[in-house]
Structure formats: C-alpha cells, structure tokens
Amino acid sequence: MTSTRERIVAATGELFRSQGFNGTSLKQVTEHAGAPTGSIYHFFPGGKEELAAAVLRESGLAYQQLFEMIADESGDIATAMGAFFTGAADALEETDFIDICPIGNVAREVASTHESLRVATVDVFNGWANSIGGRLQAAGIAESDAEELANTIISAIEGGFMLARAHRSTDGLRATGAHVQSLVEAAIST
Amino acid sequence: MTSTRERIVAATGELFRSQGFNGTSLKQVTEHAGAPTGSIYHFFPGGKEELAAAVLRESGLAYQQLFEMIADESGDIATAMGAFFTGAADALEETDFIDICPIGNVAREVASTHESLRVATVDVFNGWANSIGGRLQAAGIAESDAEELANTIISAIEGGFMLARAHRSTDGLRATGAHVQSLVEAAIST
DNA sequence: GTCTATACCAAGATAGAC
DNA sequence: GTCTATCTTGGTATAGAC
Numbered sequence: 001m002t003s004t005r006e007r008i009v010a011a012t013g014e015l016f017r018s019q020g021f022n023g024t025s026l027k028q029v030t031e032h033a034g035a036p037t038g039s040i041y042h043f044f045p046g047g048k049e050e051l052a053a054a055v056l057r058e059s060g061l062a063y064q065q066l067f068e069m070i071a072d073e074s075g076d077i078a079t080a081m082g083a084f085f086t087g088a089a090d091a092l093e094e095t096d097f098i099d100i101c102p103i104g105n106v107a108r109e110v111a112s113t114h115e116s117l118r119v120a121t122v123d124v125f126n127g128w129a130n131s132i133g134g135r136l137q138a139a140g141i142a143e144s145d146a147e148e149l150a151n152t153i154i155s156a157i158e159g160g161f162m163l164a165r166a167h168r169s170t171d172g173l174r175a176t177g178a179h180v181q182s183l184v185e186a187a188i189s190t
Numbered sequence: 191m192t193s194t195r196e197r198i199v200a201a202t203g204e205l206f207r208s209q210g211f212n213g214t215s216l217k218q219v220t221e222h223a224g225a226p227t228g229s230i231y232h233f234f235p236g237g238k239e240e241l242a243a244a245v246l247r248e249s250g251l252a253y254q255q256l257f258e259m260i261a262d263e264s265g266d267i268a269t270a271m272g273a274f275f276t277g278a279a280d281a282l283e284e285t286d287f288i289d290i291c292p293i294g295n296v297a298r299e300v301a302s303t304h305e306s307l308r309v310a311t312v313d314v315f316n317g318w319a320n321s322i323g324g325r326l327q328a329a330g331i332a333e334s335d336a337e338e339l340a341n342t343i344i345s346a347i348e349g350g351f352m353l354a355r356a357h358r359s360t361d362g363l364r365a366t367g368a369h370v371q372s373l374v375e376a377a378i379s380t
Numbered sequence: 381g382t383c384t385a386t387a388c389c390a391a392g393a394t395a396g397a398c
Numbered sequence: 399g400t401c402t403a404t405c406t407t408g409g410t411a412t413a414g415a416c
Binding site for chain 2 (some may be wrong): 390392393394395397
Binding site for chain 2 (some may be wrong): 018019020021022023051066089097098103105107109111112113116121122124148149151152154155156158159160161162163165166167168172173176179182183186
C-alpha cells in the first residue's frame, strides 16, 4: 500500500540510477510509477527539479542509515568501511551494474546547471561526512583529520562506483575498499 | 587556424565539462564552435554519439599526457600524484569549478545507456591506469598491487572532482591528494 | 486528488542548394 | 565541404473534466 508520491519518488530514483537526471524523462517516471502526469505536478509543483531534489535528499538519507546500520554491526569503523564497499559491490553485480548511488550519478550533471540540486547533493554529502566523521572521531581520530578522511572515503566510494559501472566489474571497487580500510586503520593507529 | 572538426570537438568537450552528455545539445555545440549543423554530421556521421566518443577519447589522451608530463617533472611518483591533485584543484578554482575531466562527467550518465560511450570511457580509464600503474611498478610495486592502486587513485581523483564541484570548494580535493600521496608512499616503502 | 488531452518548445537528424 | 531550412520526435508543463 504505497502512496502515489512514494511510487513517483521511488521510480525516479531507480531511473536516476541507470540514466541520470537529464537522461530521465518525466514520461518514463509516470510509466514506471503507474501514475498520471498530473500527479507529478500535484506533489511537486516545481516540476522535475523539485522532484529530483526530493529524490536526492530521501535516497541520500537512506544510504546514510544503511551505513549507520553496517557500522553498528561491524564494531570497528575500519572493518565497517570494508564491509560497506563489499556490500555495494555485491549489490552492483546482482543488479547488472545499475543499483548504485543516484546522488553520485546526478551530482556532476547538475553542479553547474541546477543550483537547487547542487545544494541538495552537498547537503547529502555533508550528512554522510558527518556520519562517517563521527565514527572516526569515536575511534580516536582528531576532528579535522576525521573530517578530511571522511571526505576522502566518500570520494573513493563515488569514484569507485564510476569505475565499476564503466568496467562492468567490481574488482577495482573491492580493491579500493581494502585500500580505504587500510587508510582508516593507519589513521587510527597513529 | 583551427579546423572545423577541431573546433567542434573542443566546444563539445567544454560543454561536457559543465553540462555532461545529455545536458549538452548539438545546437549549443554549433553555436560555440561557430560551425553549421551539417558540419557535425559531415565529420561525425554517427551524430551525437560518435562525436561524444571522439571527445572522450581525445580529451582522455590529453589528460594522460598531462599526467606523464607532471610525473616526469616530479621525479618520484608519490609527489607526482600530490602535484596532480594540486594542479587540478587550482584549475578548478580558476575556472569557477567547471574545468574538470569531461570523461568522469559523462561516464556515469552513459554506462547503462550508450554502450559505445561506455566502452570509450573504459578505454580511457585503462589508459590512465596503465600510465599510473607503470610508474608505480617502476617505483618497485608489484604488478597486481600497482594495478589495484592505480584504480584506487583514479577513483579518488574522479570522486574528489565530484565533491569539489558539488561543494564549490577544493579543500577536500587537496586533502584527498595528500591521502593518496601517503597511500602511494606506504605502498612503496613496504 | 486523479486522470486525459494537449500546448509549446527544443531535441536530434536530414535534405538539398550552393 | 559549407550552410539553411525543415522534418519528426520527444521533452516539460498546463488545462480542465471528473
């Protein structure tokens, strides 16, 4: 029993994963969501841009919660990061290399063209950085170092997703996960 | 005295940097290049997709040559990587955050939708990986380790570009450059 | 709040004169 | 090989009945 709004947001997120922002038409959204054209403008009067902002913020939060869950289960942050990469790699393989962060897919498309969406992606990235950075600080890393390391980790994740989708292989992504894990371990032990 | 073909490719590359593949229209290309519509189809009978493939391959090669030049000047590969990140960060700031790798901009847009362009991005990434990996091997790192590290470096570069454009700040990119440099130093010293 | 029809415009691509 | 005019399609967005 999902609401029309939820179906529209979910369908847009899925399409963003495989086609990005400019590559996704609202017609495709309505078809996948099983909703009429008018519903998009009923729930999102600002049209495509407002819909996209909602998709970015909501799926960004979902990924953050996923990370928090993995971090809670893993005990220490270094192995948690490794587990996050492994889980993402598995998900990619299982979905023929499309089930991947829609935020990163859209971020470079809109950074210079849609200011409201650029801001939405930054807000999401900052939320992730706070989440990861907090865990790093809890492991004994100084605040400014933790912040920088968190940003590097996010860079490696998003860049790793890019290479994995291009190569249609997760080998590099898994190796990058191991590199990130060792980087975190080194930062904690110093 | 640039040829029409060169102007078209250059204009498309610039537009890809700020708007990506789907966000760039052929009309914009002709306007920026000062060329008529027909010229695009004269030089690139395959239309937008063939033009894009040429842009990706040619600018990919240009970045590879830029890296080789920096690596030659820097002496050791670890400081070369740091210099590459710093140079990219400077270029970003000087151009209001648009002068950035068009390949990475386009890669995630086309990976699941335009097979010929996906292949073009992979070829470019492999060229970079060989270039960086060769330098790492020359510094004494084993072949398979060098290959994996090269891919992680490329991930960090492309992901770092993404965050820098979203944040409109190069602080994170510079910090990531330092992290990459230390990762390379650690790999060499073991 | 749901749905259909449609307005309006920009996209990629093509034809054919020069 | 250059350029203009145009075809066709598909895009976003809106109007208005129900």
